[in-house]
Amino acid sequence: MDHDVIIVGAGTAGCLLANRLSADPATRVLLVEAGGRDTYPWIHVPAGYLYTMGNPRTDWCLRTAPVPGLAGRALAYPRGRVLGGCSSINGMIYMRGQAADWDGWAQAGHRGWGWDDMLPFFKRHEAHVDGGDDVHGGAGELAIDRQRLHWPILDAVRDAMVATGVPEARDFNRGDNEGVGYYQVTQRGGRRLSAAGAFLKPAQGRPNLAVSVGAQVARVVIEGGIARGIELMDGRRITAARVILSAGSVGSPHLLELSGVGDGDRLQGLGIETRHHNAAVGAELQDHLQMRPVFRVRGAETLNDRAATLAGKARIALEYALHRRGPLSMAPSQLGAFVRSGPEVATADLQYHFQPLSLEAFGEDLDPFPAVTASVCNLRPRSRGHVRAVSPDPGTPPEIQPNYLADEADRIVAMRAMERTRALFRAAPLARYRPEEVRPGDVHTEREALLTEVARNASSIFHPVGTCGMGRVVDDRLAVIGVGGLHVVDASVMPSIVSGNTNAPTLAIAEKAAAMMMA
Structure with missing residues (x-):
């Protein structure tokens, strides 16, 4: 094997996983990212989300299918395409959801995923502005600050x-x-702190961690019911004992389908050989x-009025340059x-x-x-949508249908x-x-x-989840049902949407996944 673990997607979950799994010097980890490095200055200025969303340098620039409940409108659907993924372009709000969300997962049969189970995984990486206590961590990598x-x-x-x-x-x-x-935000000193900055940068000097950017994965190579590695868009194959998809609620189900894991009849119609039939792949999309x-x-x-004049804009720029404060520091x-x-x-x-x-x-x-x-x-919509491959060509985006307001x-x-x-x-x-x-x-x-x-x-607030949900596509250890050596670790595994922003829950999911894999 070329590596012990391949992680597909250097976003919120992928960066944390790369840090945790490569902490064992005997584990050879490859982190693969389709986008580039996070050197674009606007990534790190909090108000720079205005220049990263919709920018092909940092965003996949996806769009939904026409949504019947929104009068047939198709919406922009930003997804991070850069080191740090969505944590490099999002609103930086730190929000865990409600204890009832997580306890609801446990009550539905997902043992080990209740609020009390997950608290240690939230705390593990927190550097909370008020320090550590019974609910927050104070010595982790992720700064959680006031605005x-x-x-x-x-x-x-x-x-x-x-x-x-x-x-x-x-x-x-x-x-x-x-x-x-x-709201409290994932910032340090008035600058965005993405998952790449918090988790990947401190680990990049490790000799057992390789990071490949500008490398889009075409499919997971599955042979004999076991994931053997990945194939890149240029045809190269890289082997590993374990493959982890952390490509997000759009990317992960799309890659599963391209790899032959999904609804067999639909895959056959696209000319994709079925490796494992599971009609739940890409279904049950939820979003806010x-x-x-x-x-x-x-x-x-x-x-509106502070930024209306050149003098006002100049004052805003000067305030940020001198003190890292003001509108440029705001979520x-x-x-x-x-x-x-x-x-x-x-x-x-x-x-x-x-x-x-x-x-x-x-x-x-x-x-x-x-x-x-x-x-x-x-916070808890009943409408459900889907993410579906529409072509065997990995360069063709999938259909994204959120089905907003479909339910009365x-x-x-x-x-x-x-x-x-x-x-x-x-x-x-x-x-x-x-x-x-x-x-x-x-x-x-x-x-x-x-x-x-x-x-x-109305528009999305960019919290898609559920397309590889626990109990439907992955088991409670986040292993893909029916395929050996393959896991999904990102927001797509949520069995139901949390009552709030999704970045912090995704980090906790990745933290727990890493602990289970290392154990």
């Missing part, structure tokens, strides 16, 4: 949330994230759909809230990402008036979310700013009209 800027208008939104009965939350990561507060109502405000500074969302859509809901099922800015669509100019965006998503229950929660958001901006602490709803606009009050407007403006 380095302040907007009074967001304080007013927080106070309005409290006035509507939502408790303040200093830390969303202690098991019950219900409340309102400021965000609605983005915008409220114009008066008498408050937002990024896309600063203030967050987790609330229930109705009294019958057991735990918070809505998540807010409040932003002191607004724009018509991602990538366009900021609006020429001060405004706040109240992005809100249904999700449409009901969307309407409740809009009602709750409008009530929030009518609360007394915001009155002096005279908020005015400009998107979708409060003329859209009837259910069908509002649903139409949501369908026109």
